[in-house]
Amino acid sequence: MKPQNKLAFAHIGVAIVAFALGAMVALMQALSRASLALPLRSARIFYISVTAHGVLMGLVFTTFFIMGLGYAFSRASLGRVTGERVAWASFWIAVVGTAVAAATILSGKATVLYTFYPPLQAHPLFYFGATGLVIGSWGWCGVMIASYRSWRKENPTPPVPLVMHGMLTTVIVWLLATAGLAVEVLVLILPWSLGLVKTIDPLLCRTFFWWFGHPLVYFWLLPAYAIWYTVLPRVVGGKLFSDNLGRMVFVLFILFSTPVGFHHQFADPGISASWKLAHTVTTFLILFPSLVTAFTLIASLELAARARGGKGLFGWVRALPWGQPLFSSVALAMITFALGGFGGAVNAAYAMNSMVHNTAWIQGHFHLTVGTAVALTFMGITYWLLPRLTGKELRLSAAASVQPYLWFVGMMLFGVVNHITGLMGMPRRIYDAGYGGSEIAARWAPWTAVSAVGGVVLFVSSALFVSVVVATLLYGRKIEEPEIAFAEALDAPANPVRGIWDRWPLWTAISVILVLAAYALPIAHHLMLHRFGSTGFKPF
């Protein structure tokens, strides 16, 4: 492997290890839905594994993968990663933090789920470990910004390449998001978990958590969008339909991804209905960039398919390379994301949310969105990126072609059935859905058995993915690294000049103002209440 590729590869490697562990613990949870009497099955192990799965998949796999992707894309599109030593130091801080947090989870001392709502209290090392992961990711943000600024100095006129535009958006959204998390963990939780203060305000923690928690989903999604916009059109042999609209889409995500957190707290007391409605309005504004994305991407694919000889109103779809794992992964991810988007509109709907809040519907929703739209895109890009980073030809390519379809089928069973049982009222994250032999709960059982089958299919798909990666690293034939190259835009002028979408300080400033507008007053009101704190409780 060329030395300049090691940084990206190390991050993606850690991500895939986390993914493999997360998939293993998920199999056990899926089988629990079928109420099988397995030897190791217990409530304790179930809830430990729910925590491990959420943290490993939602926070570790995604964060490390995105950091690796950022370095690979920065190197390929700007020709540099500025500050390699800072990048490596940040990597190790994140790795050590993750290992410490993982150890507390697996030893049963931090069974607080990835949302860790106080006054459930984990071992202090869990919070320290998570802080390490976040501090490492801030180092990544610094390196990405430094790389951009160094490139900009040498290239004052052109717009930043679109793929990097997407990654810079990701960086800004992550910094906005983690500001809320930092207040929650550093100011509120750490002193309380160390016993320096006796009590904590659980509602204030939830508010800061969801300040972080919603933009977190765009931190996951935006790198996937960057791949959809810049890699996908190229691998199907076409061009991007509209470069300018792509840039606008990313900027809209900077503006509207953070001032929306109360739509996760519709069911909470202590927050006024009017503030919840205000956050609902901003939440629905984010539908717009995704609708634009749907058009631009489908138009790009149609043009490419027609160039490949595709015909007919919808017949052109057949001309796309469905056997190629990156294409099929991303196409299936996009189809699944459309379904997930409809569900998301229900979640965000001010009043309809009551029907689905904290039911299995929610886990169905995020398995379609982050669990497929994002994760399947990342698996697909791994197949494409691995030879480009390591100079090794992909092994088990037949397995790689089948794997995305298995994931899709598994997720249709698992994700869609969870939407159904959720509408029937079944809560999420429960070890046993029997409720003392309740007749109402008994109606869920046939459906949960189907979701268990979906879970097994997903596990097989995960195992295939990990096998392809391992086989390629161990036995991949040495090849000249193919180029990491991105799609050209149909509307690209010969000598493009940077425009309004490249004004990063401006967009960042507006987004900070929007976040303050959304949170300053409700938090100030909250602090004026006569509040009573909570002491910590252990889940076991």
Add this chain to the structure above:
Amino acid sequence: MKIHLYERIWMGLGVVLIVVFLGIMIVMNTAHAVQPPSHIETVDPKTIWDDPRFADLGVTLTPEGAKVVLVAQMYAFLPAELEVPAGKPVTFRMSSADVVHGFEIVGTNANATLIPGYVTEFTVTFPRAGEYLIVCNEFCGIGHHGMFGKVIAGGAPS
């Protein structure tokens, strides 16, 4: 910025969709008070058992319907069985004595978070007589899946 005609049409339809969605929510909120439970009141979770607001747990019939006072703790709703009139407004006043719990009555839109230190209050009308299942839908510890109760609307089923 040059934008293709079809894409302009699509973007226009997108804006209409969002305006319709938000319009429905804002009208329902303003004209019919269709809102998520958003009561603001605090209570000390450490002394909740001595608090006069939570002294009489259970159902009290009122001229309009009924009032329910309930406290959640790991891993039970107190009381776990509630007999309320069907077809009349029932106001729930609840909180938690320890961690965050969920309070969901399956098959209704009664679904709210119970946070220690805060009082959750909302009013719901049970459309039909019969038994309803109450479940905790926020992870609260190892006994989470065993935390449930029931509502018997319209008195005991005959």
